Amino acid sequence: MKAEIEVLQPGLFSTIQDPGRRGFLKYGIPMSGVMDFYAAKFANLILRNNPDSAVLEITQMGPKLRFSHPVKISICGALLSPKINNFPIQNNRVYKIEAGDELSFGKREVGCRAYLAISGGFKTKKVLKSRSWFEGVTDNFKLIKSLKLPYESTNESKTETNTSIKFISEYLATSEIEVFPGPEFDLLSESEQEILRSHNFSIDKNNNRMAIQLQEIVENTLKPIITGPVLPGTVQLTPSGKLIVLMRDCQTTGGYPRVIQLSETGMNKIAQKIIGECVSFAFLG
Amino acid sequence: MNSEFPRMRAMGERAILIEFEPEISEKTLEKVLFYKNKIEDHYFKVKVEVINTYNSLLVYYVYTIENVYDEVLTLKGLFEGTKITKNTTVQLYNIPVCYDTEFGLDLKLISREKNLSLDQIIRLHTQPIYTVYFIGFLPGFLYLGGLDKKLQISRKIHPRMEVQKGAVGIGENQTGIYPKSSPGGWQIIGNSPVPLFDKNRLPPCEISAGDKVKFYQISKSEFLKISEEIKEGKFQFKKVDYEGGN
Numbered sequence: 001m002k003a004e005i006e007v008l009q010p011g012l013f014s015t016i017q018d019p020g021r022r023g024f025l026k027y028g029i030p031m032s033g034v035m036d037f038y039a040a041k042f043a044n045l046i047l048r049n050n051p052d053s054a055v056l057e058i059t060q061m062g063p064k065l066r067f068s069h070p071v072k073i074s075i076c077g078a079l080l081s082p083k084i085n086n087f088p089i090q091n092n093r094v095y096k097i098e099a100g101d102e103l104s105f106g107k108r109e110v111g112c113r114a115y116l117a118i119s120g121g122f123k124t125k126k127v128l129k130s131r132s133w134f135e136g137v138t139d140n141f142k143l144i145k146s147l148k149l150p151y152e153s154t155n156e157s158k159t160e161t162n163t164s165i166k167f168i169s170e171y172l173a174t175s176e177i178e179v180f181p182g183p184e185f186d187l188l189s190e191s192e193q194e195i196l197r198s199h200n201f202s203i204d205k206n207n208n209r210m211a212i213q214l215q216e217i218v219e220n221t222l223k224p225i226i227t228g229p230v231l232p233g234t235v236q237l238t239p240s241g242k243l244i245v246l247m248r249d250c251q252t253t254g255g256y257p258r259v260i261q262l263s264e265t266g267m268n269k270i271a272q273k274i275i276g277e278c279v280s281f282a283f284l285g
Numbered sequence: 286m287n288s289e290f291p292r293m294r295a296m297g298e299r300a301i302l303i304e305f306e307p308e309i310s311e312k313t314l315e316k317v318l319f320y321k322n323k324i325e326d327h328y329f330k331v332k333v334e335v336i337n338t339y340n341s342l343l344v345y346y347v348y349t350i351e352n353v354y355d356e357v358l359t360l361k362g363l364f365e366g367t368k369i370t371k372n373t374t375v376q377l378y379n380i381p382v383c384y385d386t387e388f389g390l391d392l393k394l395i396s397r398e399k400n401l402s403l404d405q406i407i408r409l410h411t412q413p414i415y416t417v418y419f420i421g422f423l424p425g426f427l428y429l430g431g432l433d434k435k436l437q438i439s440r441k442i443h444p445r446m447e448v449q450k451g452a453v454g455i456g457e458n459q460t461g462i463y464p465k466s467s468p469g470g471w472q473i474i475g476n477s478p479v480p481l482f483d484k485n486r487l488p489p490c491e492i493s494a495g496d497k498v499k500f501y502q503i504s505k506s507e508f509l510k511i512s513e514e515i516k517e518g519k520f521q522f523k524k525v526d527y528e529g530g531n
Contacts, residue, residue, distance in 0.1 A: 022347065025336045027482070027490040028420040127484055136424060136465055137484050183294070183302055226307055227421070227428070229336055229343035233297055253338055253421030261297040264349070 003069035003153040011063035014143040018054040021130040032132035035271035039077030043117035053121025054131040062105025069153035078111025092167040111172040111272040120152040177266040184257035209249040217241035222257040230254040233262035303342040377497040377527040383508040388476035409433045415498045425464035425482025444470035451476045
C-alpha cells in the first residue's frame with residue numbers, strides 16, 4: 001500500500017510548493033514556489049531532506065491531516081499551534097509520526113504561512129518540472145477534503161535534528177522589508193520617493209500568492225510603461241496610487257510602473273504578514 | 286553602441302533588466318530577440334532564463350548574482366561589435382477562427398460602431414500577417430502586433446467576468462486569443478479551437494516570440510471537427526517557414 005496523507009479538513013488555503021518552475025517564464029507561466037523560502041528550506045534541512053523537496057504551504061488556518069504510514073515531519077514558519085493527535089507540538093523540531101496519526105492546527109500566534117515538511121518530500125505529480133501547485137497548470141491548486149498526498153514512508157526511529165542550525169524567528173514579527181529601487185523609481189518626484197522611503201503601509205484584504213496589495217494611496221503622476229517584464233517582488237504603482245507587491249504566482253509581464261523590487265529576504269518577510277499588519281521599506285543600495 | 290540604450294541594471298538580487306528604445310516596432314523586436322539568442326547561447330551551461338517584451342530583456346538567474354558589475358560587463362561584451370542579423374527560423378502559423386456570431390459576441394457592436402459589415406470585419410482581421418512579440422499575461426497568451434487600424438476599438442467599460450477559452454478579441458491596437466477562460470475586457474469577435482498552451486507537452490507552447498500568425502475563417506462544423514481532432518490527439522498546427530516580406 002502507498003503511503004499517503006488524507007485531508008480530513010482542508011483549513012483556509014494550503015498548497016504543495018517546491019522552489020518553483022524554472023524555464024517556462026517565456027511561455028507566460030508563473031514561477032510559483034514557496035512564498036517564504038527561509039522557513040520552507042529550514043523545515044527541509046532539519047529533516048535532512050534535499051532543501052528543494054516539496055512541502056505543504058499552510059496559510060493562517062491549518063488543515064487536519066491523517067497519515068497512513070510512519071514518517072518524520074517538521075513544521076517551520078508561522079506559529080499555528082500544531083498538534084499531533086491533539087497533543088501540542090512545536091515548530092522547528094522533528095517529530096515521528098505513526099500510522100493513523102492525525103496532525104491538526106489551532107490558533108495562529110504569529111506569521112501567516114507555515115511549512116510542513118516530510119522525510120523525502122511530498123511525492124505529488126510534477127508538471128512542467130515542478131511540483132508547485134498553480135491553477136491551470138497542476139490538477140490540484142489547493143487542499144480539498146479527502147484529497148490524498150503521497151509520500152515515502154520511513155521507519156527510522158531516530159528524530160535527532162541538525163542542531164548546528166537554529167531557526168531565527170524574529171523576522172516573522174518585524175515590519176521592515178529590505179528593498180531596492182525598481183526600474184521606474186527614478187521617475188517618481190522627490191516627495192513621492194520620500195513617501196515610499198518613510199511611510200508605513202498596511203496589508204490589504206486583497207492578498208494572495210499572486211500579489212499583496214497595500215492599503216495606503218501614493219498619489220503619483222507616473223505614466224503607464226510599455227508592457228515590460230515583472231518578477232516576484234516587483235512592486236507596481238497603479239495610476240490610482242495603489243501599491244501592488246507581486247508575489248510568487250505573479251504574471252510574467254505588466255504595464256504599471258515598477259517602483260520597488262523586494263529583496264529575497266524582504267519577500268520572505270512580507271509573505272508572513274496578514275491583513276492590517278504594517279510594513280515599511282528599507283532601501284538597500 | 287554609445288547611445289543611452291541598451292540600458293542594463295539589476296532588478297533585485299537575481300535579475301538584470303536590459304532596456305532598448307521605448308518603442309513598439311519590428312525593428313526593436315528584431316534587436317531584442319537577436320540579443321536574447323546571444324545571451325541564451327552564452328549561458329548555455331549556466332541556469333539563466335531570458336524573457337523578452339516589446340523593448341526589454343530580463344535575464345533571471347537561479348542564484349543570487351554575486352557581482353552585478355561583472356555580470357553587466359559580461360552582457361555588454363556580448364553586445365559589442367556584433368551585427369544584428371535576422372532570425373532565420375521564423376514560422377508562420379495559420380490559425381483557424383470561427384467568426385460565427387455564437388462566438389463573436391461583440392461582432393454586431395463593432396459593426397455598428399465602425400460602420401463595417403461582418404464580412405468586412407472578418408476580411409480585415411484575416412488579412413494581416415501578425416507578429417508575435419512575446420507571451421505573457423496568461424500561459425500561452427500571444428502579444429500580437431499588426432492589427433488593421435480600422436478594427437481598433439476600446440476595451441469594454443465593464444469587463445466580462447468570464448471570457449471563453451479560445452475567444453479571439455480586440456482591445457485598442459491589439460488582437461489575441463484567450464488561452465483559457467478568464468475575466469477579460471476585450472471585444473470578442475470569434476473563437477479558435479487550437480491549443481495555445483498544453484501543460485502536458487514540452488515545450489508547452491508551440492508558438493514563440495518572433496513567429497508570425499495569420500488567421501483564417503472556418504465554419505461552425507469545421508470548428509467542431511478541429512476540436513474533435515484535438516481531443517483525439519490528431520491535431521497539428523498548419524505552419525510554414527516564413528521568409529519575410531521585406
